[in-house]
Amino acid sequence: MAVGEDKRRWEHWEDLPEDMEKEMLEKMARFIVDNNLGLMAQILLESGEPLTKVFATIGMGIFGPYLEFLGADTYTSYFRKEGNARLLMERIEELEQERKRREEESRKKDKQKKEEKDGS
Numbered sequence: 001m002a003v004g005e006d007k008r009r010w011e012h013w014e015d016l017p018e019d020m021e022k023e024m025l026e027k028m029a030r031f032i033v034d035n036n037l038g039l040m041a042q043i044l045l046e047s048g049e050p051l052t053k054v055f056a057t058i059g060m061g062i063f064g065p066y067l068e069f070l071g072a073d074t075y076t077s078y079f080r081k082e083g084n085a086r087l088l089m090e091r092i093e094e095l096e097q098e099r100k101r102r103e104e105e106s107r108k109k110d111k112q113k114k115e116e117k118d119g120s
Contacts (some may be wrong), residue, residue, distance in 0.1 A: 016077050024078045029091040039094045042089055049085040056080035 016024065033089045045052075056079040078084055 014077070015081055020074065021078060021081070021084070022101065024074060025084070025087055025091055028075070028078075028088060029095055032092055033095040033099060038092050041092055045089050047096045049089075052079040053082055053087045 032038055048055075056076045059076050
């Protein structure tokens with residue numbers, strides 16, 4: 001079965017398949033970190049984590065067809081599974097640390113180039 005077939009068979013009232021969960025986790029975490037929303041997302045996820053499953057379940061029950069039409073059903077289903085909000089927070093933290101490390105390395109290289117240029 002191809003990945004596309006698996007996605008077409010998924011219904012919004014079911015849990016996401018594991019591959020879709022991983023894809024959603026990475027997609028959301030990268031979007032948040034790329035747009036410098038890490039701190040805000042962590043505050044919201046940390047404070048709302050106990051209620052994410054409740055809101056996702058109620059949201060899908062009441063607004064399911066509309067969420068599916070808007071493409072938000074996968075996000076809602078992602079948060080319906082307990083522990084996924086925590087996974088997202090952890091992935092955001094990992095990506096932010098990785099970005100800080102790259103920025104620091106870049107600054108060091110720039111500083112070394114400048115010192116070499118000044119020394120010449």
